[in-house]
Amino acid sequence: MVPGNEQLLQKTCKDEMDALLDTAIKTHDGELAERVVKYVGNVNAKSGGVYVLHWAAETGDLKIVKLLLDGGAKLEPKTHYDDTPLHWAAGKGHLEIVEELVKRGAKVNRKNGDGMTPLHLAAQRDRVNVVKYLLANGADVNVKTGMFSGKKAYDVAATDEIKELVKPKK
Secondary structure (H helix, E strand, C coil), rough: CCCCCCHHHHHHHHHHHHHHHHHHCCCCCCCHHHHHHCCCCCCCCCCEEHHHHHHHHCCHHHHHHHHHHHCCCCCCCCCCCCHHHHHHHHHHHHHHHHHHHHHHHCCCCCCCCCCHHHHHHHHHCCCCCHHHHHHCCCCCCCCCCCCCCCCHHHHHHHCHHHHCCCCCCC
């Protein structure tokens, strides 16, 4: 082998495996994801600048979320907007994923780049069960965003039902 080509080959193989894991997650192919994680082990791979755990959280695939976390994936990696997988799962309304992430220690009051917490995103998108769960697990209704003139979850709530749940405490 030509000197230097070994590193290029390793990087190419890693990139291909990362892409394969990304595809497995986005197509809900748990079996393929298991194989890639088992044989390659890159549970912190990125796709489009985003960790694969974000994609698994967004698609709502609990089996793959657990596979990645059990394999050593970072619990709270951030996107370039400072979103964590919990932000993505809460915004999409994937209660089982939210429960799993919180159970493993994800912080319910962590702000993203806009100053929004998972509670803000769930309230804004009318994810009633996620809002209830986050509140029961320490989400603070008084946290203000860093933008939109410092809005609380109440201010961005999609419905009256959500507004009632996240009414600010005095």
